[in-house]
Amino acid sequence: MVGTNMSEAHPVASTFVKDAVLGGAQLIVIDPRRTDMVDFAHLHVPIKVGSDVAFINGLMNVLITENLYDKKYVESCTVGFEEIKKKVMEYPPERAAEISGVSVDTIREVARRLASVKPAMLMYTLGITEHTCGVNNVMSCANLQMLLGNVGFECGGVNPLRGQNNVQGACDMGALPNVFPGYQRVDNAQVREKFMQAWNVQSLPEKPGMMMPTMMKNLTTGKVKAFYVFGENLANTEPDIHHVEHELQSAEFLVCQDIFPTETTRFAHVILPAAAWSENDGTFSSSERRVNRVRTASVPPGQAKPNWWIFKEIAKRMGHEWASNSAQEIWDNEISILAPSMAGIKYARLENDGIQWPAPSEDHPGTPTLHKDGKFTCGLGVLKAIDWTPPAEVPDKEYPFVLSTGRRLYHYHTRTQTGRSQGINDLLGEETADISVQDAMAKGIADGEMILVKSRRGEVKVKARVTRQVPEGLVWMAFHFREACANWLTNPVYDPVTQTAEYKACAVRIDRLT
Amino acid sequence: MSDTFFLNGKETPFKPGQMILDAARNGGIEIPTLCYLKGAAPTGACRVCCVEVKGARSLMASCSTPVTAGMEVFTDTELVHRSRKMIVEFMLASGHHNCLMCEANGNCRLQDLAYYYKITKLQFPEKEISDIYPTEDENPFIIRDFSRCILCGRCVQACNELVVNRAISQGYRSAKSKIVTGGDLPYHESECVFCGQCVEVCPVGALTEKKAKGLGRPWEVTKIRTTCPYCGVGCQQWLHVKDGKIIKVTAVEDAEPNKGRLCVKGRFAYDFIYSEDRLKTPLIRKEDGEFREASWDEALDLVASKFKEIIKNDGPDAIAGVSCARSINEDSYQMQKLFRAVIGTNNIDHCART
Numbered sequence: 001m002v003g004t005n006m007s008e009a010h011p012v013a014s015t016f017v018k019d020a021v022l023g024g025a026q027l028i029v030i031d032p033r034r035t036d037m038v039d040f041a042h043l044h045v046p047i048k049v050g051s052d053v054a055f056i057n058g059l060m061n062v063l064i065t066e067n068l069y070d071k072k073y074v075e076s077c078t079v080g081f082e083e084i085k086k087k088v089m090e091y092p093p094e095r096a097a098e099i100s101g102v103s104v105d106t107i108r109e110v111a112r113r114l115a116s117v118k119p120a121m122l123m124y125t126l127g128i129t130e131h132t133c134g135v136n137n138v139m140s141c142a143n144l145q146m147l148l149g150n151v152g153f154e155c156g157g158v159n160p161l162r163g164q165n166n167v168q169g170a171c172d173m174g175a176l177p178n179v180f181p182g183y184q185r186v187d188n189a190q191v192r193e194k195f196m197q198a199w200n201v202q203s204l205p206e207k208p209g210m211m212m213p214t215m216m217k218n219l220t221t222g223k224v225k226a227f228y229v230f231g232e233n234l235a236n237t238e239p240d241i242h243h244v245e246h247e248l249q250s251a252e253f254l255v256c257q258d259i260f261p262t263e264t265t266r267f268a269h270v271i272l273p274a275a276a277w278s279e280n281d282g283t284f285s286s287s288e289r290r291v292n293r294v295r296t297a298s299v300p301p302g303q304a305k306p307n308w309w310i311f312k313e314i315a316k317r318m319g320h321e322w323a324s325n326s327a328q329e330i331w332d333n334e335i336s337i338l339a340p341s342m343a344g345i346k347y348a349r350l351e352n353d354g355i356q357w358p359a360p361s362e363d364h365p366g367t368p369t370l371h372k373d374g375k376f377t378c379g380l381g382v383l384k385a386i387d388w389t390p391p392a393e394v395p396d397k398e399y400p401f402v403l404s405t406g407r408r409l410y411h412y413h414t415r416t417q418t419g420r421s422q423g424i425n426d427l428l429g430e431e432t433a434d435i436s437v438q439d440a441m442a443k444g445i446a447d448g449e450m451i452l453v454k455s456r457r458g459e460v461k462v463k464a465r466v467t468r469q470v471p472e473g474l475v476w477m478a479f480h481f482r483e484a485c486a487n488w489l490t491n492p493v494y495d496p497v498t499q500t501a502e503y504k505a506c507a508v509r510i511d512r513l514t
Numbered sequence: 515m516s517d518t519f520f521l522n523g524k525e526t527p528f529k530p531g532q533m534i535l536d537a538a539r540n541g542g543i544e545i546p547t548l549c550y551l552k553g554a555a556p557t558g559a560c561r562v563c564c565v566e567v568k569g570a571r572s573l574m575a576s577c578s579t580p581v582t583a584g585m586e587v588f589t590d591t592e593l594v595h596r597s598r599k600m601i602v603e604f605m606l607a608s609g610h611h612n613c614l615m616c617e618a619n620g621n622c623r624l625q626d627l628a629y630y631y632k633i634t635k636l637q638f639p640e641k642e643i644s645d646i647y648p649t650e651d652e653n654p655f656i657i658r659d660f661s662r663c664i665l666c667g668r669c670v671q672a673c674n675e676l677v678v679n680r681a682i683s684q685g686y687r688s689a690k691s692k693i694v695t696g697g698d699l700p701y702h703e704s705e706c707v708f709c710g711q712c713v714e715v716c717p718v719g720a721l722t723e724k725k726a727k728g729l730g731r732p733w734e735v736t737k738i739r740t741t742c743p744y745c746g747v748g749c750q751q752w753l754h755v756k757d758g759k760i761i762k763v764t765a766v767e768d769a770e771p772n773k774g775r776l777c778v779k780g781r782f783a784y785d786f787i788y789s790e791d792r793l794k795t796p797l798i799r800k801e802d803g804e805f806r807e808a809s810w811d812e813a814l815d816l817v818a819s820k821f822k823e824i825i826k827n828d829g830p831d832a833i834a835g836v837s838c839a840r841s842i843n844e845d846s847y848q849m850q851k852l853f854r855a856v857i858g859t860n861n862i863d864h865c866a867r868t
Contacts, residue, residue: 286748302794
């Protein structure tokens with residue numbers, strides 16, 4: 001497990017990991033914090049925040065120099081070995097240890113343990129992706145698993161646990177600037193032709209659009225005039241709230257479609273009330289690419305309407321009549337027709353357990369494991385030489401602590417839902433800044449004392465939680481509560497490829513209030 | 515010798531290592547049990563599953579007795595039924611099992627057995643109220659009523675062997691026995707993480723959902739299967755619905771991927787949809803910055819005309835949108851279709867990257 005606080009962020013998934021440990025599996029937890037899963041781990045490797053690439057390169061150095069990697073797999077299933085070998089030779093365990101802050105012996109032990117069993121499963125969450133080097137971190141995980149010959153097997157592979165219930169589905173549906181549903185590229189003329197016919201339009205834009213951070217930046221430049229925010233509370237979730245609010249304020253026309261008034265809807269020109277989960281039929285797609293049914297249990301309040309209906313009505317007012325008139329019609333008659341990987345998934349097949357795409361035909365059972373037996377979808381798995389880069393903002397004299405952020409068990413994101421579910425606030429009613437015992441002692445901070453956490457972008461007053469979970473030099477916070485939201489402090493710098501923000505690392509200082 | 519045994523005289527196959535209870539189930543004979551929990555080690559705690567095994571000195575707990583080839587098992591004898599009935603009578607006297615006032619009424623294995631064995635009056639005196647641990651209902655979600663606890667241990671097994679939160683265990687001894695947290699603290703002061711798996715597996719009314727109390731009897735609700743709205747695991751839930759309102763959420767047994775498990779959010783954070791804060795009507799910002807209520811026609815016309823105006827003046831790429839990673843696939847599909855086919859831009863994204 002790398003960069004995943006599974007027992008809090010994906011509790012049910014973590015129960016199966018714990019079951020596996022009880023059944024005899026080895027667990028290695030790589031995380032700067034001593035997360036709850038460490039209780040079950042054979043080895044906890046507390047690498048420094050943002051040192052993942054160097055650490056993994058160090059592991060691969062050991063695997064290659066000690067001849068522990070899967071030669072047969074590497075030869076027959078992958079390309080790029082010589083390049084990656086050259087690169088990881090620049091990361092002997094001594095150098096990896098210096099960067100990651102764990103011992104040379106630990107690096108060797110992790111590598112040897114990984115090579116001693118097969119298959120080994122690698123799971124990660126946002127501790128890997130929410131860095132300016134997020135893409136490199138992900139590719140490093142893939143490099144490691146390919147070198148070990150673990151990709152393409154049940155209980156192996158590289159397994160990202162996705163944050164939101166339907167973040168997988170939103171990607172699958174083409175709510176991305178470069179692809180149509182089913183990951184078909186917008187710059188492919190043949191694909192566009194297919195969608196033009198299906199959607200009965202004369203043209204479709206071929207240039208990939210803007211990613212969200214670029215959209216928001218362009219609200220202030222005037223390049224983007226209208227911004228349509230559906231079910232996102234950007235004013236709390238995006239890094240550097242002061243700046244985000246300035247961007248939202250700058251929109252000439254902001255449409256918010258949501259189930260609750262939020263910090264974001266304050267900036268809207270029009271707010272459209274939507275039906276919520278359990279108020280309409282539909283599907284979610286989970287982390288494991290499983291399309292599951294969502295069913296209606298109660299009616300939306302007041303005049304709130306299903307989101308798909310709202311979009312259809314706007315299209316109608318702009319001169320487009322869409323035939324589908326229910327989620328099932330949209331899926332069965334459009335999505336499954338247009339996305340080949342989901343062609344075999346129809347509502348009639350989703351009555352009980354869902355189906356994992358790709359499921360190209362209606363008699364296809366679905367695909368639990370991708371790249372089966374090391375036969376990669378793209379042909380050969382690409383091993384890629386990757387260099388370590390530090391986070392964009394590292395501690396200095398003025399801001400000597402690293403701030404890292406994430407979620408806690410009892411709340412979900414900005415609490416629009418959990419904060420309104422009776423009882424949850426009783427279990428967790430406020431934000432804390434989690435700091436180490438050593439730092440608390442050095443600064444004279446008592447557990448539960450209000451402190452000031454300050455970054456170059458903002459400051460919050462928040463209760464200190466002195467805990468052994470956090471190593472010296474680290475402050476850890478979540479973004480559930482508005483007043484002490486970590487995003488007043490976080491750094492709006494992004495991975496150059498994905499534009500994922502570096503929520504996991506910025507520099508802060510902490511001070512007593514008195 | 516082949517892998518068969520004799521179940522009520524009928525030759526029946528079994529798998530090596532299989533317990534009598536499981537093998538009998540496969541052979542079409544359902545043996546009642548209170549403590550058996552799939553996926554956990556058999557404990558033989560409740561003894562309700564007792565059967566006669568030829569050659570054995572006493573009745574055997576079928577949940578924890580492995581089948582051997584040629585074994586002769588009898589599940590339906592007078593001795594078996596007499597014993598089971600007596601065990602149930604002991605349990606009925608172990609606390610205060612007044613079904614009328616119990617949340618589990620209609621969904622209780624002990625009640626089922628008492629009914630099956632036609633028990634109409636208590637054979638043994640009930641435990642004194644003063645000898646029963648007081649009910650704990652200080653936490654927001656789970657009521658622990660020790661007067662209804664039969665000490666079957668399913669909650670302990672679920673907590674330690676299935677979800678492995680290790681919050682509860684068997685405590686004290688004999689008549690003082692109690693399911694306890696570390697230090698016998700109330701749930702909310704203990705290591706408990708409120709996944710509610712203990713409630714899910716409780717066969718009686720000892721552990722019940724506080725938020726569901728008084729809202730509906732099992733026979734009054736419709737169960738609707740759905741998918742949890744929180745993280746990306748995709749847990750399968752039963753929504754217990756009465757009069758169009760969700761009153762309780764439980765896990766779908768044996769469903770992929772969660773196999774009957776949920777977490778605190780999935781099990782207890784469902785009622786946000788009934789919050790008074792919900793947006794109920796379209797709103798349009800006025801000149802003075804405040805919002806006023808509007809009809810759907812007015813709000814949608816405004817959005818469409820503003821979009822058309824911007825497309826005309828600045829081109830379609832001057833419009834951008836983000837979809838919702840919490841909402842259904844069909845909503846995201848419609849939104850990207852609106853942006854691509856109607857507005858004419860690929861400026862459509864969502865929060866996957868942030």
